[in-house]
Amino acid sequence: MASQTHLNLSPAELAYLHASLSLTPPIRPDGRSPTQYRPLSAETGILPGTNGSARICFADGTEAIVGVKAEVEKTRARWDDETIFLEGQEGDEGAEEDKEKEQGGNREWVELTVEIPGQRDDDSGTIFLAQMLSEALLADGAFVERLKINRGWHWKLYLDILLISPPLSYPLPLLSLTTHLALLSTRLPRLKSEGDEDPFFDDDWAAAPHLYPKDRKARPPVTLLVMAVGNNIIFDPAKEELAVADVALAVSVGDSAERTGKTAEDEDMEVDGRKLRLLSIRTVDPPSRLTPPGVPNATNSAYGHAVAGPQQQKMPEARAVESEAVEGVWKAPRGGAKLAVMGALVQKVLERGGVADEVLDALEAVDLS
Amino acid sequence: MPLDTSTYNLALLRVDGRRWNELRRINAQIRTQAAADGSSYLEMGHTKVMCVVTGPSEPGPRRGGVVGSAGGAGGGGGQSKDAEVVVNIVIAGFSSVDRKRRGRGDKRTLEMQSTVANALAASLHIHLFPHSQINVSLHVLSQDGSLLAALINAATLACVDAGIPMTDYVAACTAGSTSTYAANDESADPLLDMNHQEEQELPGLTVATMGDSDRVVALVCESRVQISRLEGMLVVGVDGCKQVREILDRVVREKGRRMIDEGTVEKGTGLNDMDVD
Numbered sequence: 001m002a003s004q005t006h007l008n009l010s011p012a013e014l015a016y017l018h019a020s021l022s023l024t025p026p027i028r029p030d031g032r033s034p035t036q037y038r039p040l041s042a043e044t045g046i047l048p049g050t051n052g053s054a055r056i057c058f059a060d061g062t063e064a065i066v067g068v069k070a071e072v073e074k075t076r077a078r079w080d081d082e083t084i085f086l087e088g089q090e091g092d093e094g095a096e097e098d099k100e101k102e103q104g105g106n107r108e109w110v111e112l113t114v115e116i117p118g119q120r121d122d123d124s125g126t127i128f129l130a131q132m133l134s135e136a137l138l139a140d141g142a143f144v145e146r147l148k149i150n151r152g153w154h155w156k157l158y159l160d161i162l163l164i165s166p167p168l169s170y171p172l173p174l175l176s177l178t179t180h181l182a183l184l185s186t187r188l189p190r191l192k193s194e195g196d197e198d199p200f201f202d203d204d205w206a207a208a209p210h211l212y213p214k215d216r217k218a219r220p221p222v223t224l225l226v227m228a229v230g231n232n233i234i235f236d237p238a239k240e241e242l243a244v245a246d247v248a249l250a251v252s253v254g255d256s257a258e259r260t261g262k263t264a265e266d267e268d269m270e271v272d273g274r275k276l277r278l279l280s281i282r283t284v285d286p287p288s289r290l291t292p293p294g295v296p297n298a299t300n301s302a303y304g305h306a307v308a309g310p311q312q313q314k315m316p317e318a319r320a321v322e323s324e325a326v327e328g329v330w331k332a333p334r335g336g337a338k339l340a341v342m343g344a345l346v347q348k349v350l351e352r353g354g355v356a357d358e359v360l361d362a363l364e365a366v367d368l369s
Numbered sequence: 370m371p372l373d374t375s376t377y378n379l380a381l382l383r384v385d386g387r388r389w390n391e392l393r394r395i396n397a398q399i400r401t402q403a404a405a406d407g408s409s410y411l412e413m414g415h416t417k418v419m420c421v422v423t424g425p426s427e428p429g430p431r432r433g434g435v436v437g438s439a440g441g442a443g444g445g446g447g448q449s450k451d452a453e454v455v456v457n458i459v460i461a462g463f464s465s466v467d468r469k470r471r472g473r474g475d476k477r478t479l480e481m482q483s484t485v486a487n488a489l490a491a492s493l494h495i496h497l498f499p500h501s502q503i504n505v506s507l508h509v510l511s512q513d514g515s516l517l518a519a520l521i522n523a524a525t526l527a528c529v530d531a532g533i534p535m536t537d538y539v540a541a542c543t544a545g546s547t548s549t550y551a552a553n554d555e556s557a558d559p560l561l562d563m564n565h566q567e568e569q570e571l572p573g574l575t576v577a578t579m580g581d582s583d584r585v586v587a588l589v590c591e592s593r594v595q596i597s598r599l600e601g602m603l604v605v606g607v608d609g610c611k612q613v614r615e616i617l618d619r620v621v622r623e624k625g626r627r628m629i630d631e632g633t634v635e636k637g638t639g640l641n642d643m644d645v646d
Contacts, residue, residue, distance in 0.1 A: 049511050050463045061404020067463030115459045117506035160462040165404045
């Protein structure tokens with residue numbers, strides 16, 4: 001899926017960017033280190049009319065607001081599913097394939113919309129963004145399980161994601177971080193009824209517990225945008241950097257410290273008690289693939305070199321020579337990403353004390369009002 | 370929830386404790402967003418609106434994105450001598466008490482877009498920017514009545530921030546009447562600045578004026594009201610617009626003063642020159 005950030009860079013500029021980003025260490029246009037995020041300012045609880053809300057401004061001026069609203073909804077009575085749900089709750093090992101079915105039903109408990117100004121709401125890029133963000137939430141059933149009230153009722157959660165500023169860079173990291181923060185600040189009224197009675201809530205908002213309690217370890221997922229240029233792995237790319245990316249990946253990471261009963265899979269990693277867990281990966285089609293290639297001076301008529309003569313133009317071989325890689329001339333990346341590069345990207349995200357950890361720590365430090 | 374309007378006559382106080390001629394608290398900020406050409410944030414009571422202005426810039430499918438569908442062409446000529454004012458309103462799903470999602474094609478939203486665009490185009494000097502486009506995107510974060518008025522005020526502030534030459538502030542306000550159309554009450558008082566509860570029950574109108582003059586640039590009335598009451602409502606509304614203009618003006622001056630203090634703006638003009646009007 002194309003990350004439609006429109007940027008008018010000449011082939012020479014693209015080649016320069018690509019060259020400086022593939023140095024060791026890479027030199028980024030804004031002087032950040034490869035794993036450094038853009039500085040951001042964040043606040044929560046900005047909208048008293050919502051269950052949870054957050055606003056994040058990146059230093060480059062992009063800004064997003066997320067509001068979470070919850071409604072009580074009757075769980076559709078399907079008796080066969082009801083028993084399966086119980087089994088899943090007991091952590092029964094045998095109910096693995098049954099859990100799949102149960103998630104399918106729960107998927108409708110979360111509704112996520114993304115609004116980007118100046119774009120139609122049925123724009124493919126916007127839908128893809130919303131899909132990536134909701135995928136991360138729903139990937140393991142842990143999130144929807146929190147929305148269960150009792151066997152007959154559940155919370156339906158509406159997440160509305162607003163990009164306030166014009167889309168200057170690919171907004172995925174911004175929207176994901178803001179959603180994460182809004183979910184951290186989300187509170188649901190305290191349940192007064194017991195068991196399977198019709199739910200009855202405490203009307204004291206001060207007593208409402210957080211959806212993600214602060215003392216527990218579990219945290220909502222976060223989606224990181226990672227790209228590779230040559231052998232370098234770069235986090236949170238700006239628009240110009242994305243324009244020369246060889247590969248761009250959206251990697252969703254969750255923290256599943258609560259689910260210690262599960263067997264440690266190879267992607268699970270223990271980091272200071274935090275258990276990073278890979279939830280989903282999506283490739284993002286970088287705009288670099290759509291850029292026109294540069295022309296070497298040797299064949300450029302603007303530099304006084306003879307254009308291929310009429311007899312040469314007839315030969316198809318003359319065109320093939322042009323597409324060879326020349327130092328300092330921009331050539332759009334072709335073909336798929338190498339498996340080794342993809343592996344390295346994911347490995348880097350899940351690294352002990354790596355960027356994902358740093359981002360989760362930073363967001364945890366935001367004061368939840 | 371129906372509003373009990375009968376209590377008004379007892380103490381002449383409205384449901385939220387205001388008198389007939391009182392505005393709700395208006396709080397506004399400009400330059401809230403660094404990346405945009407102009408931006409503002411406006412609260413009228415519990416109605417909260419954000420505005421981001423981009424432009425005047427070259428029009429094209431890339432910048433506006435929705436030239437065909439975004440409605441609201443103001444001025445009267447896309448590619449002609451005047452700049453086109455394109456307004457885009459996003460009403461967030463969480464803005465009202467019960468979540469209600471409105472799509473882009475919603476008729477009420479489209480109408481508000483064209484009203485805001487036309488009101489702005491009356492004040493902006495769009496003839497100075499031929500073949501260009503001014504994008505105004507408005508985000509409604511919370512709504513409690515007087516939505517259109519809040520949108521117009523926020524858009525004005527953002528245009529001031531963007532530095533687009535304009536004749537005067539376009540200030541907007543709502544006015545209503547204390548009894549319903551059906552009551553046919555001749556002695557009904559006009560009301561200033563209606564909240565959501567009053568808007569549901571009582572007849573009302575939104576009026577926008579050019580600065581503190583009596584020139585009305587937008588007038589929207591969507592409810593049934595006796596013609597005899599209309600004049601009183603309009604007078605109260607226009608008077609409210611003058612109060613709103615003062616508030617907007619104060620916000621802009623305060624920001625300008627702070628920017629000079631901080632040295633963001635060149636000290637070409639002294640602090641005290643600003644007071645000379």
